[in-house]
Amino acid sequence: MIEDVEFGEGHVRVAARAVASQAVCPQCGEASGRVHSGYERRLADAAVGGRPVVIQLRVRRFRCTGRSCPKTTFAEQVTGLTFRHGRRSARLHAVLQVVALMLAGRAGTRLASVLDAAASRSTLLWLIRAMPDPPTTTPRVLGVDDFALRRGHVYGTVLIDIETRRPIDLLPDREAATLARWLAEHPGVEIICRDRATAYAEGARAGAPDATHVADRWHVWHNLVEAVERCVTRHAAHLREPEPPPAPEASAAALAELEKIAAAGRPAGTAHRYADRTRERHGAVHALIGQGRPQRAIARELGLSRNTVRRFARATTWQELVTGKWQGLPSILDDFKPYLHQRWNEGCTAAATLFEEITAAGYRGGLTVLRDYLRPLRSGAPPREKVRPPSVREVTGWITRHPDSLAPEKTLKLKAILARCPDLDATAGHVHAFAEMMGSGQWPGGVECSGASGGPGRTSPPCPTNECSAACP
Numbered sequence: 420m421i422e423d424v425e426f427g428e429g430h431v432r433v434a435a436r437a438v439a440s441q442a443v444c445p446q447c448g449e450a451s452g453r454v455h456s457g458y459e460r461r462l463a464d465a466a467v468g469g470r471p472v473v474i475q476l477r478v479r480r481f482r483c484t485g486r487s488c489p490k491t492t493f494a495e496q497v498t499g500l501t502f503r504h505g506r507r508s509a510r511l512h513a514v515l516q517v518v519a520l521m522l523a524g525r526a527g528t529r530l531a532s533v534l535d536a537a538a539s540r541s542t543l544l545w546l547i548r549a550m551p552d553p554p555t556t557t558p559r560v561l562g563v564d565d566f567a568l569r570r571g572h573v574y575g576t577v578l579i580d581i582e583t584r585r586p587i588d589l590l591p592d593r594e595a596a597t598l599a600r601w602l603a604e605h606p607g608v609e610i611i612c613r614d615r616a617t618a619y620a621e622g623a624r625a626g627a628p629d630a631t632h633v634a635d636r637w638h639v640w641h642n643l644v645e646a647v648e649r650c651v652t653r654h655a656a657h658l659r660e661p662e663p664p665p666a667p668e669a670s671a672a673a674l675a676e677l678e679k680i681a682a683a684g685r686p687a688g689t690a691h692r693y694a695d696r697t698r699e700r701h702g703a704v705h706a707l708i709g710q711g712r713p714q715r716a717i718a719r720e721l722g723l724s725r726n727t728v729r730r731f732a733r734a735t736t737w738q739e740l741v742t743g744k745w746q747g748l749p750s751i752l753d754d755f756k757p758y759l760h761q762r763w764n765e766g767c768t769a770a771a772t773l774f775e776e777i778t779a780a781g782y783r784g785g786l787t788v789l790r791d792y793l794r795p796l797r798s799g800a801p802p803r804e805k806v807r808p809p810s811v812r813e814v815t816g817w818i819t820r821h822p823d824s825l826a827p828e829k830t831l832k833l834k835a836i837l838a839r840c841p842d843l844d845a846t847a848g849h850v851h852a853f854a855e856m857m858g859s860g861q862w863p864g865g866v867e868c869s870g871a872s873g874g875p876g877r878t879s880p881p882c883p884t885n886e887c888s889a890a891c892p
Contacts, residue, residue: 431470436477442495444481445503447488455480455492462501464508466535474508511536516550521542555587557607561633563619565593576619581612581635595622602626614638636857644852648815650846657840659808699738706730739847751784752792759789765863773803809836818847821854 423434439451457479464472483490500508507515515538516817518527527543560577564591576590590597597620602608611620613629615638622630652657700721707717718728736738752759755777762773770790774782779791809817809832817825817833825833837844 426470429470431467433472433474434477435474435498437479437495439495442479442481442491442493444483444485444488444493446490446493446495447483449483449485449488450830451481451484453482453484456483462508463506463507463511463536465511465514467772469535470891471535474500512546514545519546519672520550523547537816545663557589557605557609558582559632560610560612561587561608563598563611564615565616565622581610593618595619595625598622599626603631615642639857644815645665645735646817647818647846648811651811651814651818651843654843655811655841657843658811658814658836660835697740698737701731701734701740704731708732727774729801739752750788750792751782752788755780756792760794768793768797814843818843822851822887 420438421435425432425434433674442452443450453498457477459477460474462474462476464474466472478495478497480492480494482492492820493504496502499510502509502512504513514534515531515536518530518534518538519526523543524540528538528540528832530556531538531543558580558583562581564577564579566577567573568575574593576593577602578590579585579683580586588601588686589750590601593616595618598619602623603626608627608630610633610635611623611627612635613623614634620632623630640825704717707720708714712720712722714725714728714732715722718725721728722742723731731740731846735789750756758777758780759773762776767773770786770793774786814833817829822830833847837847
């Protein structure tokens with residue numbers, strides 16, 4: 420019964436009291452008319468005219484008459500207005516539940532403030548968690564897949580009604596026993612749509628032995644993308660554009676110069692000044708020793724110290740004197756440096772090309788030595804445009820996407836790669852044919868991520884027993 424209505428500045432206050440002759444105990448369900456005491460409740464209600472409404476409701480506490488009921492007293496509830504431990508009216512509570520379900524969190528808080536029903540984001544999330552789960556029925560077509568609770572470490576299983584596209588239940592792990600137990604408790608599943616994970620295959624066979632196993636289009640296409648990615652990886656050398664061939668005239672002249680150097684019989688590494696000086700001194704010392712001259716006289720004649728003459732005299736060959744010297748060591752590239760500078764000035768700055776040319780002329784060193792020598796030249800040379808070749812993942816995405824969804828420049832790059840590699844060209848043809856077969860021209864779309872469903876790098880093993888239907892991939 421409403422006793423008073425007060426319109427204040429920015430609010431509306433309604434004073435009321437409950438007048439029912441008896442109330443029902445929430446524990447045992449028996450009605451009681453014995454009043455124990457009374458108290459006042461303050462309830463927030465939906466706003467009226469932009470003003471928040473506060474209801475000051477006088478309620479009573481009744482004594483429970485049930486002898487076996489553990490409750491001694493209980494508070495009465497007004498149907499359609501109050502509920503236990505609630506500080507809002509039932510109508511405002513229902514409004515905030517709808518807002519929480521639609522927006523939740525901060526967005527729901529902003530909408531609630533517009534409706535003059537202030538509620539924090541934590542309150543809205545609490546309202547969602549307090550709601551009972553909607554009733555569900557056992558689906559005819561059940562979708563089974565995993566999801567990450569902690570990516571790469573902890574995974575669960577989500578069960579979906581494929582026909583309604585609504586989630587049904589969440590399982591704490593992705594073990595076969597857990598799925599089998601759920602299927603046994605929910606009989607009636609006719610078709611199970613899953614990936615090729617062994618645990619799901621075993622659990623589905625144990626829990627629903629009569630169900631048909633199929634794979635959805637996403638997993639089928641994802642398996643195809645993984646196979647295409649492995650194929651592209653094997654032919655990754657064709658992703659880079661080939662180096663332009665060197666000018667034939669310049670190469671012939673430079674190679675002729677190298678042939679002259681090789682024909683002269685000059686030993687490798689003798690072009691360095693330190694090596695030349697060591698070879699000359701070693702020859703002079705041993706020539707005087709051959710004449711019977713003492714080391715003291717040789718030192719005076721050559722202007723060397725006695726220790727130096729003694730060290731030269733002990734060395735059988737001059738190469739022993741330069742072995743292990745880090746400063747002034749002869750370089751294995753010394754004989755080829757004039758040729759390298761000539762080719763560099765002609766515009767050939769590719770280390771791989773220069774390495775092939777000097778190797779054909781007698782170079783026995785490695786590619787790293789050549790690159791280290793060319794690095795200072797590159798710093799002083801005009802920069803050349805460096806084109807990064809497309810990655811394996813990018814090319815995989817180009818092949819597995821619908822051709823109409825590719826940008827023109829990517830289409831041209833893909834055509835160039837397919838022209839260089841017949842195997843990739845054949846793979847692209849198979850992908851196009853399979854896409855047409857799957858969806859009558861409606862491609863599932865390219866999948867650029869590597870790694871199977873549920874986590875990076877996880878691949879589902881094939882069905883180990885071959886007991887699945889023909890639709891199982």
